[in-house]
Amino acid sequence: MSGDAKRESTGRGQARQDSREQVAHREQVARGEQGTREGHGRHEEHGTHEEHGTRPHPEPAKATGSRPTIKTVAALAGVGRTTVSRVVNGSELVSEKAREAVLSAIAELGYVPNSVARGLVTSRTNAVALVIPESESRLGSEPYFSAVIRGVSAALADTRTQLQLTLVRDQAERDQLTQSVAERRVDGVLLVSVHEHDALPGLLESAGLPTVLAGRRREDDPLSYVCADNRGGAATAVRHLLDRGRRRIATVAGPQDMEVGRGRLRGCQEALMEAGIPTEEHLVAVGDFTEEGARTAMRSLLERAPDLDAVFAASDLMAAGVLLELRAQGRRVPEDVSVVGFEDSYLARHTNPPLTTVRQPTEEIGGTIARTLLHEIENPAVPRTRLVLDTELVVRESS
Amino acid sequence: MSGDAKRESTGRGQARQDSREQVAHREQVARGEQGTREGHGRHEEHGTHEEHGTRPHPEPAKATGSRPTIKTVAALAGVGRTTVSRVVNGSELVSEKAREAVLSAIAELGYVPNSVARGLVTSRTNAVALVIPESESRLGSEPYFSAVIRGVSAALADTRTQLQLTLVRDQAERDQLTQSVAERRVDGVLLVSVHEHDALPGLLESAGLPTVLAGRRREDDPLSYVCADNRGGAATAVRHLLDRGRRRIATVAGPQDMEVGRGRLRGCQEALMEAGIPTEEHLVAVGDFTEEGARTAMRSLLERAPDLDAVFAASDLMAAGVLLELRAQGRRVPEDVSVVGFEDSYLARHTNPPLTTVRQPTEEIGGTIARTLLHEIENPAVPRTRLVLDTELVVRESS
DNA sequence: AGAGCTGGTGGGAACGTGCCCACTGAGTTG
DNA sequence: CAACTCAGTGGGCACGTTCCCACCAGCTCT
Numbered sequence: 001m002s003g004d005a006k007r008e009s010t011g012r013g014q015a016r017q018d019s020r021e022q023v024a025h026r027e028q029v030a031r032g033e034q035g036t037r038e039g040h041g042r043h044e045e046h047g048t049h050e051e052h053g054t055r056p057h058p059e060p061a062k063a064t065g066s067r068p069t070i071k072t073v074a075a076l077a078g079v080g081r082t083t084v085s086r087v088v089n090g091s092e093l094v095s096e097k098a099r100e101a102v103l104s105a106i107a108e109l110g111y112v113p114n115s116v117a118r119g120l121v122t123s124r125t126n127a128v129a130l131v132i133p134e135s136e137s138r139l140g141s142e143p144y145f146s147a148v149i150r151g152v153s154a155a156l157a158d159t160r161t162q163l164q165l166t167l168v169r170d171q172a173e174r175d176q177l178t179q180s181v182a183e184r185r186v187d188g189v190l191l192v193s194v195h196e197h198d199a200l201p202g203l204l205e206s207a208g209l210p211t212v213l214a215g216r217r218r219e220d221d222p223l224s225y226v227c228a229d230n231r232g233g234a235a236t237a238v239r240h241l242l243d244r245g246r247r248r249i250a251t252v253a254g255p256q257d258m259e260v261g262r263g264r265l266r267g268c269q270e271a272l273m274e275a276g277i278p279t280e281e282h283l284v285a286v287g288d289f290t291e292e293g294a295r296t297a298m299r300s301l302l303e304r305a306p307d308l309d310a311v312f313a314a315s316d317l318m319a320a321g322v323l324l325e326l327r328a329q330g331r332r333v334p335e336d337v338s339v340v341g342f343e344d345s346y347l348a349r350h351t352n353p354p355l356t357t358v359r360q361p362t363e364e365i366g367g368t369i370a371r372t373l374l375h376e377i378e379n380p381a382v383p384r385t386r387l388v389l390d391t392e393l394v395v396r397e398s399s
Numbered sequence: 400m401s402g403d404a405k406r407e408s409t410g411r412g413q414a415r416q417d418s419r420e421q422v423a424h425r426e427q428v429a430r431g432e433q434g435t436r437e438g439h440g441r442h443e444e445h446g447t448h449e450e451h452g453t454r455p456h457p458e459p460a461k462a463t464g465s466r467p468t469i470k471t472v473a474a475l476a477g478v479g480r481t482t483v484s485r486v487v488n489g490s491e492l493v494s495e496k497a498r499e500a501v502l503s504a505i506a507e508l509g510y511v512p513n514s515v516a517r518g519l520v521t522s523r524t525n526a527v528a529l530v531i532p533e534s535e536s537r538l539g540s541e542p543y544f545s546a547v548i549r550g551v552s553a554a555l556a557d558t559r560t561q562l563q564l565t566l567v568r569d570q571a572e573r574d575q576l577t578q579s580v581a582e583r584r585v586d587g588v589l590l591v592s593v594h595e596h597d598a599l600p601g602l603l604e605s606a607g608l609p610t611v612l613a614g615r616r617r618e619d620d621p622l623s624y625v626c627a628d629n630r631g632g633a634a635t636a637v638r639h640l641l642d643r644g645r646r647r648i649a650t651v652a653g654p655q656d657m658e659v660g661r662g663r664l665r666g667c668q669e670a671l672m673e674a675g676i677p678t679e680e681h682l683v684a685v686g687d688f689t690e691e692g693a694r695t696a697m698r699s700l701l702e703r704a705p706d707l708d709a710v711f712a713a714s715d716l717m718a719a720g721v722l723l724e725l726r727a728q729g730r731r732v733p734e735d736v737s738v739v740g741f742e743d744s745y746l747a748r749h750t751n752p753p754l755t756t757v758r759q760p761t762e763e764i765g766g767t768i769a770r771t772l773l774h775e776i777e778n779p780a781v782p783r784t785r786l787v788l789d790t791e792l793v794v795r796e797s798s
Numbered sequence: 799a800g801a802g803c804t805g806g807t808g809g810g811a812a813c814g815t816g817c818c819c820a821c822t823g824a825g826t827t828g
Numbered sequence: 829c830a831a832c833t834c835a836g837t838g839g840g841c842a843c844g845t846t847c848c849c850a851c852c853a854g855c856t857c858t
Contacts, residue, residue, distance in 0.1 A: 067583075069844055080808035085846060093806060112581040116524065117844035119515045121813050127563070127584075139545050141745050146539030153566040157575065162584060164526070165564040167552040180561060182511040184466075185526075320749065346540050350719065352751045468814055479838035484816060492836060516814035519843050 068109040077105035088113055127162040128373055129186040131177060131200070133193055134167045142289065142317055143345035144362055148192055148214055151366020159374060161187075174200070181209060188373045190214065196257040210376040212369045212385070216259050224376065224385040226368045228360035230260055230342075233391030234267030235274075237312050237340040237358050240393055242275050246310035246338055250283045252297045252322055254314040261286075264314040264342060283308065287318050294321030302329055309337055310399075316341040316348045316357055323351050323398070338399040353397035360391050467508035476504035487512055526561040527772055528585040530576060530599070532592055533566045541688065541716055542744035543761055547591055547613055550765020558773060560586075573599070580608060587772045589613065595656040609775040611768045611784070615658050623775065623784040625767045627759035629659055629741075632790030633666030634673075636711050636739045636757050639792055641674050645709035645737055649682045651696045651721055653713040660685075663713040663741060682707065686717050693720030701728055708736055709798075715740040715747045715756055722750050722797070737798040752796035759790050 070088075074081045079098050086094050087102040094102075105111070119125045130152055132145050139145045149165070156163050164186055168174050181189065181204065188210035194201055196217055204211040205223060216225035241249050251268050254261030269279050282304040285297035294313060298321065301308060311326075313319035319341030323333060331337050333353060341348055344359035372385045469487075473480045478497050485493050486501040493501075504510070518524045529551055531544050538544045548564070555562050563585055567573050580588065580603065587609035593600055595616055603610040604622060615624040640648050650667050653660030668678050681703040684696035693712060697720065700707060710725075712718035718740030722732060730736050732752060740747055743758035771784045 070846095071844080074808095081845085082808055082847085083806085086807095089846085095806060098806080112578070114519075114844055115582040115584050116515055116518045117813095118846075119813095120513075120519050120815090120844080121846045123813080125515065130564075134549070139549055140542050143539050146545060149564070150533070150538055150566065153564070154568070157566075157568070157572045160575075160578075162579060163564050165529075165548070165552070165562050167549065167556075169553070169556070173556045176556065176559075179511070179559075183514040185514050185561060350749070469816095470814080473838090480815085481817085481838055482836085485837090488816080494836060497836080513814055516843095517816075519814080519845090520816045522843080 067114075068111040070111075070113065073102065073105045073109060073111050076109065077101040123184070124377075125185055125187055126160050127164050127186045128156070128188045128190060128370070128377075129164045129166050129177075129180070130190045131166045131168060131192065133195075134169045138290075139167060141291070142315075143347055144315075144343060145192065147345065147362035148366035148369075151363035151368075152190060152370040153366075154363075155367040155370035155374075161374065178203065181207065187377045188212070190369050190373055193258070193260075195255070196259075210373055210380070212373040212376065214365050214369050216386075218259060221386070222384070224372055226365050226372060226385070226387045226389065227259070228362075228365065229388050229391050230263030231267035231270065233342060233358040233360065233393075234264040234312065234314070235271040236267075236391070236393050237342065237356075238268045238271035239275075240356070240395070241310045241312065241338055241340060241399065242271070242277075244310070244338055244399055247277065248283070248305065248308045249277075249310040249312060250285070250301045250305060250308040252285055252287045252294050252301070252311060252313040252318050254287065254289050254318075256286060261289075261314060268312050280305075287314070287321075289315050289318060291317050291321035291324070294318035295325040298322045298325040299329075302326075302331075311337060311339050313339065313341050316343045316345045316351075316355060319355055319357065319398075320347060320351050323353075323355070327352075334397065334399050340399055344394050348394070348396065351398070356396045356399035357394055358391050359394045361389050365389060466513075467510040469510075469512070472501065472504045472508060472510050475508065476500040522583070524584055524586055525559050526563050526585045527555070527587045527589060527769070527776075528563045528565050528576075528579070529589045530565045530567060530591065532594075533568045537689075538566060540690070541714075542746055543714075543742060544591065546744065546761035547765035547768075550762035550767075551589060551769040552765075553762075554766040554769035554773075560773065577602060580606065586776045587611070589768050589772055592657070592659075594654070595658075609772055609779065611772040611775065613764050613768050615785070617658060620785070621783070623771055625764050625771060625784070625786045625788065626658070627761075627764065628787050628790050629662030630666035630669065632741060632757040632759065632792075633663040633711065633713070634670040635666075635790070635792050636741065636755075637667045637670035638674075639755070639794070640709045640711065640737055640739060640798065641670070641676075643709070643737055643798055646676065647682070647704065647707045648676075648709040648711060649684070649700045649704060649707040651684055651686045651693050651700070651710060651712040651717050653686065653688050653717075655685060660688075660713060667711055679704075686713070686720075688714050688717060690716050690720035690723070693717035694724040697721045697724040698728075701725075701730075710736060710738050712738065712740050715742045715744045715750075715754060718754055718756065718797075719746060719750050722752075722754070726751075733796065733798050739798055743793050747793070747795065750797070755795045755798035756793055757790050758793045760788050764788060 070081050070084050074084045079102060083094060083098050084102050087099050132139060153163055166177050168177055189204055190212055191201060192214045194213055194215060194217055201223055211223050213223050213225040215227045238249060251265060253265040256262055272279055285301045287293040287297040311322050313322050319339055322339055326333055326337055333339055341355045341357035344357045348355040348357045368387060376382055469480050469483050473483045478501060482493060482497055483501050486498050531538060552562055565576050567576055588603055589611055590600060591613045593612055593614060593616055600610065600622055610622050612622050612624040614626045637648060650664060652664040655661055671678055684700045686692040686696040710721050712721050718738055721738055725732055725736055732738055740754045740756035743756045747754035747756045767786060775781055
């Protein structure tokens with residue numbers, strides 16, 4: 001950590017106020033409570049603005065209350081509700097004349113069907129939940145999650161399906177999630193980064209709610225999943241290190257209660273065995289997919305095996321931590337130690353030196369789980385999908 | 400870009416297949432169509448698994464169809480529907496006896512109120528949309544968005560409100576968003592990164608849908624907003640550079656059709672004027688908040704003003720691009736050129752050298768816009784909130 | 799010419815909930 | 829003791845949609 005940062009207040013000469021008080025004050029303001037609002041060090045350009053006076057939302061009643069319903073449209077078009085419904089839903093059994101009348105009535109009134117009412121009768125919400133556990137690795141520092149979100153969002157954009165994002169940090173949020181699922185606010189669930197003994201997948205399965213995992217729990221996971229070829233990718237990475245003449249290859253592995261973690265470690269060990277190199281216990285340290293955890297793991301590896309000449313880290317973020325720790329201990333990369341990561345996030349291009357890594361198609365994983373889920377929602381009797389996507393070694397300067 | 404990466408197929412010895420074909424095939428699989436499924440280079444551990452046979456979702460009919468309704472509960476508890484509703488919604492007008500009967504019936508049946516039906520009658524969905532335009536800066540490479548998402552999610556977790564994430568890339572997705580808004584699938588909208596002439600905010604306002612912006616369009620923006628003190632923060636950054644003895648201070652500004660871009664440039668220029676340094680046109684280049692754009696801008700700055708001795712970049716990501724370009728052109732940071740960024744994302748700690756930057760409370764911005772929106776939804780007559788949060792200079796090694 | 803089909807149509811019911819309002823019975827008041 | 833209050837209760841209705849089914853007109857076929 002380059003944590004020795006000096007800080008100066010922006011407020012230029014004015015005392016830096018207690019940050020807790022500041023937060024509290026802000027919350028009060030955000031809740032609109034009337035209180036002292038002079039706001040030390042913060043500009044309050046607040047208040048009613050002239051144009052709208054005391055009624056800030058322009059004509060909320062009219063805009064909200066008098067929306068045209070299917071009945072209004074039917075009356076204007078001179079047809080029954082059913083005919084309007086048929087036109088809206090693209091049924092063939094409507095005469096050309098009636099269709100035109102309905103369409104022009106819809107255009108005139110600016111009618112948009114109420115999705116909630118529709119959902120009530122069809123028991124479909126046209127929304128899926130994307131669940132991201134934030135406990136172990138934070139959205140933002142771990143690029144994997146962002147990429148998955150992008151892929152999911154893109155795949156969903158083609159359909160009328162909405163994406164409900166649920167970050168799960170603690171037990172309270174976990175409960176809220178199960179609540180949301182029980183309320184049937186979504187037609188299906190996408191789970192990212194599942195741990196082996198997580199109760200949620202089983203819960204979803206027994207609730208009969210379509211569920212697709214990004215990353216499986218086991219090879220024979222009963223739920224549909226899409227994941228990268230972790231074993232194969234890791235093996236390729238280690239073979240690459242062997243090709244570079246490295247023999248003392250250490251591993252910063254991922255959590256062993258996740259298949260990603262286990263799979264990548266296993267692939268690594270298989271490649272070593274293949275080359276006739278015995279697996280040494282003290283050349284393996286388990287990280288938690290965070291940069292800080294990887295630094296700690298790396299530190300312990302250097303103590304246990306000072307003669308190591310290469311490190312395979314089970315994620316780019318961990319590889320970044322490995323690089324920092326190696327540099328802190330005066331090892332040169334790649335001269336003294338080669339480093340390989342896993343994922344090929346944009347992070348890999350920005351480490352120093354740029355990181356050799358195993359590319360996994362993260363965004364495509366996102367897109368594929370989304371499409372798979374939509375398909376399972378559409379057709380509940382379809383067999384489970386199990387898909388393992390190829391990886392690819394990207395050689396840069398760290399090896 | 401360290402784009403000169405060599406690539407090897409993971410598939411070890413087998414030919415790398417055409418990637419377009421691969422994608423197409425995957426989509427086919429994801430849609431569950433029956434086709435050739437041998438899957439070159441990809442493992443297909445697919446198919447019905449033994450336990451469930453041809454009916455993979457366990458008892459979907461029962462789980463989906465026979466959920467207890469308020470009527471079921473009422474019957475079991477020996478009360479009317481209204482009483483159950485009252486208990487569920489925490490009304491006081493229920494006898495202790497009835498309440499207990501209802502609660503035990505709820506527990507026995509595992510009753511959860513149907514939020515869709517509830518939404519139909521209350522015309523509330525208990526969901527808000529978070530809209531992130533992805534055209535200019537990608538979620539994932541720009542840490543700002545992730546941090547906002549975290550903040551929003553955390554603030555929403557305390558309530559029963561769901562977060563609908565909408566990434567808007569192109570016009571089609573834009574239309575879908577307006578559609579979604581028209582369908583009233585959300586109670587309010589959070590907008591991030593709005594451009595000056597964006598039609599969406601006005602649309603939302605005239606629709607009477609509560610809307611809060613992260614970052615304003617103008618100082619007197621008619622919509623509620625929460626933003627950082629861009630002008631003040633930028634001025635602090637430049638004053639810091641002046642304190643370091645720099646005099647030829649260049650700026651890589653943000654897009655000038657956004658208030659963030661304009662405000663940070665203006666703060667920068669104000670600080671220079673304060674110090675009696677004339678603003679020079681050729682010391683300003685406009686970037687687009689991407690790393691690549693910043694590199695291009697930096698390149699042009701170095702051509703126009705080779706004697707520059709400091710750069711203020713309007714975002715961390717752009718500062719990272721500036722650092723790369725400076726290094727590529729053989730300038731040392733901070734010896735030859737000082738660099739300051741804006742945001743203090745985790746990125747700033749990982750550049751080389753670590754970046755001096757203006758910290759903005761991004762996650763707090765997310766939390767605040769969420770709370771503000773909830774408050775406006777709850778109480779539509781509340782005056783608009785305008786909140787400018789303080790920034791703070793964080794000094795690291797790049798200056 | 800009558801029976802049978804078939805494309806086109808619309809009214810009724812249902813989805814599950816909240817809210818209005820009318821009702822009950824016990825307690826309080828004049 | 830009658831009138832009156834009031835906490836507690838439940839039935840009916842509405843929310844906006846889809847789906848089932850009954851219906852109708854025009855056509856073909858025996």
